[in-house]
Amino acid sequence: MSLHIREITSENWRAAAALSVSAEQQHFIESNAFSMAECFYEKNAVSVGMYDDDTLIGFAMYGWPDRLDQSAWLDRFMIDRKFQGKSYAKRLLLLVIRYIEQQYDCKKMYLSIHPDNKHAQKLYESMGFHLNGQIDHEGAVPGLVMELNLDAFM
Numbered sequence: 001m002s003l004h005i006r007e008i009t010s011e012n013w014r015a016a017a018a019l020s021v022s023a024e025q026q027h028f029i030e031s032n033a034f035s036m037a038e039c040f041y042e043k044n045a046v047s048v049g050m051y052d053d054d055t056l057i058g059f060a061m062y063g064w065p066d067r068l069d070q071s072a073w074l075d076r077f078m079i080d081r082k083f084q085g086k087s088y089a090k091r092l093l094l095l096v097i098r099y100i101e102q103q104y105d106c107k108k109m110y111l112s113i114h115p116d117n118k119h120a121q122k123l124y125e126s127m128g129f130h131l132n133g134q135i136d137h138e139g140a141v142p143g144l145v146m147e148l149n150l151d152a153f154m
Contacts, residue, residue, distance in 0.1 A: 003050070003052055027141075039061060109150060124146050
C-alpha cells in the first residue's frame, strides 16, 4: 500500500469528479466537481486526489494561505463511499495535513464542518483539531470552524 497525493489535472479530473460520499453524507460536503470549479475560477485553492497506489480513494481541497496568521484551510476532505470503513481516513488526513503544512509552511490549519456531521468532527478531533468557537459563513450552511496547531501536531 502506497498512499500519496496527486494534484488534479486534465488526466484525473473526471475520476475525481466521479467520487462521492454516501447518500446520507451528501448534504455535509460540496461535490468534487463543484470544488474543482471553485479552484479553477476563484484561483485561491488547490484540488488533490488521494491515492493508494494507482487507485483514487478520495479528494481534498486546500488553500487560502494567510502569511500573517501563518495558516491555511483544508476546505474539503472526502473518502469515496466504496473505500469508507477501510482505515483510509486517518492515514490520508495525516498525509494531507503534512502536505499542506509543507506547501505553505504554516503553523495553523483551519477547516469547517457541517454542525450535524459528528462523525467528521470525531475524526478531526482525533487528529488534534478543536472547535474554536468561530462560524464559517461561506458555504450553503454555516460551518463550525475547527483549528489545528501544527506546532503541537503529532
